[in-house]
Amino acid sequence: MEGLRQGKLLYPTPAPFKMQWGAAADFGRVADKALQGDLPNEVLRLGGPAALDGDDLARIMGEVLGRDLTYDVMTPAAFEAQLSIMAGARVAGMIAGMYGGVQTNPDQFQPGFLTDPSEIEARFNLKLTSFADWVSDHRHHFTQQG
Numbered sequence: 443m444e445g446l447r448q449g450k451l452l453y454p455t456p457a458p459f460k461m462q463w464g465a466a467a468d469f470g471r472v473a474d475k476a477l478q479g480d481l482p483n484e485v486l487r488l489g490g491p492a493a494l495d496g497d498d499l500a501r502i503m504g505e506v507l508g509r510d511l512t513y514d515v516m517t518p519a520a521f522e523a524q525l526s527i528m529a530g531a532r533v534a535g536m537i538a539g540m541y542g543g544v545q546t547n548p549d550q551f552q553p554g555f556l557t558d559p560s561e562i563e564a565r566f567n568l569k570l571t572s573f574a575d576w577v578s579d580h581r582h583h584f585t586q587q588g
Contacts, residue, residue, distance in 0.1 A: 445514065446584060451503055452516040454541035457496035459548050461555045462489025465571035475566045487557040491570040499573065506577040507584055518542040 445452035455461065472488055494502070496513030504511035522538030529537070544551045559570050577584070 445516070446511070449509070449511055450514045451496070451500040451511050452514050452520075453496065453499070454516050454518050454521040454538070455496065455544055456515060456548050457513050459544065459552065459555070460493040460495050462491070462493050462557060462559065463499070463573045463576070464488060464490040465576045468568070468570050471568055472562060472566055475568075486562065488562055489555070489557045489559060491559045491563075491572055493556055494573060502574050503577050503584070506574055507581065515545070518545065 468490075469488060472486065476484075476486060496515070500511040500513040518538040518541045521541060522534045525537060526534035540551075562568075563570060571579075
């Protein structure tokens with residue numbers, strides 16, 4: 443949360459790189475519905491409802507929190523250090539390695555981070571959580587520490 447204290451939203455993707463930020467609760471709802479259905483050997487592509495780049499993320503989070511935020515790219519090593527506290531060194535290293543690839547060759551990775559949310563919403567009869575709603579739902583985490 444050090445970045446937020448300095449007015450920055452830090453993440454290890456280039457600013458123009460678009461991602462569909464998905465809420466973990468949405469992944470759980472989809473998993474629950476999928477496990478109740480007949481989906482043998484099917485891979486579901488799931489993301490959030492909108493493709494957002496770094497500047498979008500900082501703007502939306504700033505609007506919800508009532509602060510001016512700018513997006514800044516963090517190094518994969520810094521991301522790994524933070525993530526290892528929660529996920530352990532091995533998992534953090536693998537994820538940071540992927541983000542190193544994203545930073546080096548974003549065009550190669552970009553398609554894997556985008557999907558059509560309407561397919562999941564229609565198929566499982568649900569509305570995916572927007573990034574703004576997610577930030578609002580978790581506001582206390584960002585305002586207590588950031």
